[in-house]
Amino acid sequence: MKATLKPPHSPTSILGCWVINHTHQAKKVGKYIEVTGKFDVNVWYSHQDHSKTSVFTECVTYKERIRLHYRDEPTSSHEEIIVNVIQHPNCTEAIISECGEKFIITVERELIAEVIGETKICVLVHEQHNFEEEWPYRDESSSLNQEHNHGDRQEKREESRQEDRPGRGHGHEHPRGKDAPSF
Numbered sequence: 001m002k003a004t005l006k007p008p009h010s011p012t013s014i015l016g017c018w019v020i021n022h023t024h025q026a027k028k029v030g031k032y033i034e035v036t037g038k039f040d041v042n043v044w045y046s047h048q049d050h051s052k053t054s055v056f057t058e059c060v061t062y063k064e065r066i067r068l069h070y071r072d073e074p075t076s077s078h079e080e081i082i083v084n085v086i087q088h089p090n091c092t093e094a095i096i097s098e099c100g101e102k103f104i105i106t107v108e109r110e111l112i113a114e115v116i117g118e119t120k121i122c123v124l125v126h127e128q129h130n131f132e133e134e135w136p137y138r139d140e141s142s143s144l145n146q147e148h149n150h151g152d153r154q155e156k157r158e159e160s161r162q163e164d165r166p167g168r169g170h171g172h173e174h175p176r177g178k179d180a181p182s183f
Contacts, residue, residue: 005103007056009047016044017094019107026083026113032065033081033113039089043103056103066113079117086110 024037038061046053066083087110094105 001062001107001109003041003058003060003105003107004097005041005043005056005058005060005105006101007043007045007047007054007103009052009054010101011045011047011096011103012050013046014043014094014096014103015046015053017091017103017105018042019089019091022085022089022109024083024085024111026081028079028081028115029065031068033068033083033115034063034065035083035111035113036063037061039107041091041105041107043094043105045103060107064111066111068113068115079115082114082116084112084114086112 018041020040020042022037022039024035026033026035028034038059040057040059043056044053045056087108089107089109092106092108094103096102097104
């Protein structure tokens with residue numbers, strides 16, 4: 001967006017430009033969101049052959065239409081319009097016009113608009129009793145649980161080895177001594 005501003009003194013040079021106090025409001029107009037807003041442009045400039053400086057301030061208004069890209073139809077009459085500022089107005093260029101009497105200010109900004117409203121939908125319901133299959137729940141994702149299960153399996157293997165040895169695990173313990181065989 002370009003704004004042309006006329007200060008009270010003919011400018012010699014522009015020393016700085018900044019944009020502040022941005023406000024806006026929005027409403028839905030057909031397939032568009034219409035955003036109206038305003039901001040203050042401050043230009044610090046020199047005049048009278050670089051002998052004096054001043055700050056010139058002017059309020060700039062704008063009206064912008066944002067086209068809606070996705071719509072559900074029909075919606076209720078009550079709709080909420082939300083406009084978020086992605087980038088506040090910012091001066092990208094400030095120059096003195098060819099006639100030497102005005103400033104030409106280029107301002108960029110970025111807005112995003114949303115319309116939120118109620119809509120009606122039709123849902124088809126199937127009267128099948130076994131529509132969803134039930135799955136058993138097993139928590140095998142925990143590493144603690146896996147270590148615990150691994151430890152249980154190892155203990156069972158050791159018990160079964162002891163049971164497989166002759167004279168072990170079934171109350172047939174033999175005392176170890178000189179005559180007892182060692183396994």
